[in-house]
Amino acid sequence: MRAIEIQEPGRPPVPVERDAPAAVPGETLVTVTAAPITPLDLLCASGTSYFGRPRTPYVPGVQGVGTVEGEPVWFATSAGMAPGDGSMAEVARVPVGDVVRLPAGVDPVAIAALGLSAVAAHLALTWRGELVAGEQVLVLGAGGVVGQAAVRLARVAGARRVIAGARSAAARGRAERAGADAVVALDTGDVAELAARFAAVADGPVDLVLDPLFGVPAAAAARTLRPGGRLVNLGGSAGETCPIDSATLRGRSLRLLGYTNNELSPERRAASIAFVAEQALLGTLSVTHESMSPGDAGEAWRRQQEGTATGRIVLTF
Numbered sequence: 001m002r003a004i005e006i007q008e009p010g011r012p013p014v015p016v017e018r019d020a021p022a023a024v025p026g027e028t029l030v031t032v033t034a035a036p037i038t039p040l041d042l043l044c045a046s047g048t049s050y051f052g053r054p055r056t057p058y059v060p061g062v063q064g065v066g067t068v069e070g071e072p073v074w075f076a077t078s079a080g081m082a083p084g085d086g087s088m089a090e091v092a093r094v095p096v097g098d099v100v101r102l103p104a105g106v107d108p109v110a111i112a113a114l115g116l117s118a119v120a121a122h123l124a125l126t127w128r129g130e131l132v133a134g135e136q137v138l139v140l141g142a143g144g145v146v147g148q149a150a151v152r153l154a155r156v157a158g159a160r161r162v163i164a165g166a167r168s169a170a171a172r173g174r175a176e177r178a179g180a181d182a183v184v185a186l187d188t189g190d191v192a193e194l195a196a197r198f199a200a201v202a203d204g205p206v207d208l209v210l211d212p213l214f215g216v217p218a219a220a221a222a223r224t225l226r227p228g229g230r231l232v233n234l235g236g237s238a239g240e241t242c243p244i245d246s247a248t249l250r251g252r253s254l255r256l257l258g259y260t261n262n263e264l265s266p267e268r269r270a271a272s273i274a275f276v277a278e279q280a281l282l283g284t285l286s287v288t289h290e291s292m293s294p295g296d297a298g299e300a301w302r303r304q305q306e307g308t309a310t311g312r313i314v315l316t317f
Contacts, residue, residue, distance in 0.1 A: 003089030004297040005057040009047025012298040021093040034112035035064040035087040051081040061087030065108040072102040099271045113312040114288035119272040121149035122258040129232045133158025135207035140268025143171020148287045151178040194220035215239025230255045
């Protein structure tokens with residue numbers, strides 16, 4: 001079968017031919033249709049992640065979309081985090097509990113592009129962030145996959161106004177296309193200046209901030225929150241520390257909340273994947289993505305790593 005392998009941590013994968021895996025008790029074989037290259041894949045394959053150096057060679061891919069006995073499914077793997085192979089092959093062996101049935105008619109590439117990024121956006125907004133209809137939401141990093149999904153899903157949840165923050169012009173364009181009511185450029189390291197930009201486009205105080213960036217953008221966003229407002233952090237791509245001042249936290253009794261998909265039970269994750277698939281079918285949820293063949297995996301990996309891709313790259317088998 002066709003597959004791609006990480007043969008040495010820190011180097012791009014290479015296309016290979018492998019024997020198809022055999023089924024074992026408690027697992028099922030998935031005929032893979034689409035496998036996204038995600039930030040977690042890149043991190044695990046670097047050999048520098050908190051999971052440690054992966055055992056090589058291995059097939060990467062922490063999630064994918066395919067079929068089991070002809071029925072569409074989404075599935076997760078622990079490739080790069082534990083010994084074993086992942087989704088980037090024609091056939092993947094997957095624990096039964098990590099397989100989620102999808103509705104008929106789903107676009108496998110679109111669902112693969114959404115995947116766990118959309119799950120993070122959905123549950124950070126609703127489960128952790130407790131978003132209710134009529135609230136105003138500020139989404140940072142809104143040009144990324146999580147951010148684009150969050151802008152759309154905040155609208156689905158009934159947000160009255162969605163403000164987006166993004167760094168590059170291209171990212172701001174993606175946030176606009178996702179349906180943000182206003183988009184703010186995150187091109188300054190001045191917390192007060194950035195907070196003023198948010199306030200200028202907000203309709204009064206913000207109720208909830210979704211933050212995959214941390215750093216200066218999070219500190220500025222916190223200043224826009226109403227008393228008792230919530231900031232949910234999903235990552236630190238703008239900085240591992242954040243200059244939020246004590247007066248803002250105490251004066252407004254703010255709630256700073258952390259979120260990670262690793263905390264999810266299989267049941268909660270499956271329910272969120274089902275919701276994501278339903279919204280994709282309805283046409284209310286999508287993210288910018290492109291598909292490439294396994295033979296071009298090295299180039300796809302490099303582009304995703306360097307941030308030169310137009311969106312999430314999905315390998316199609």
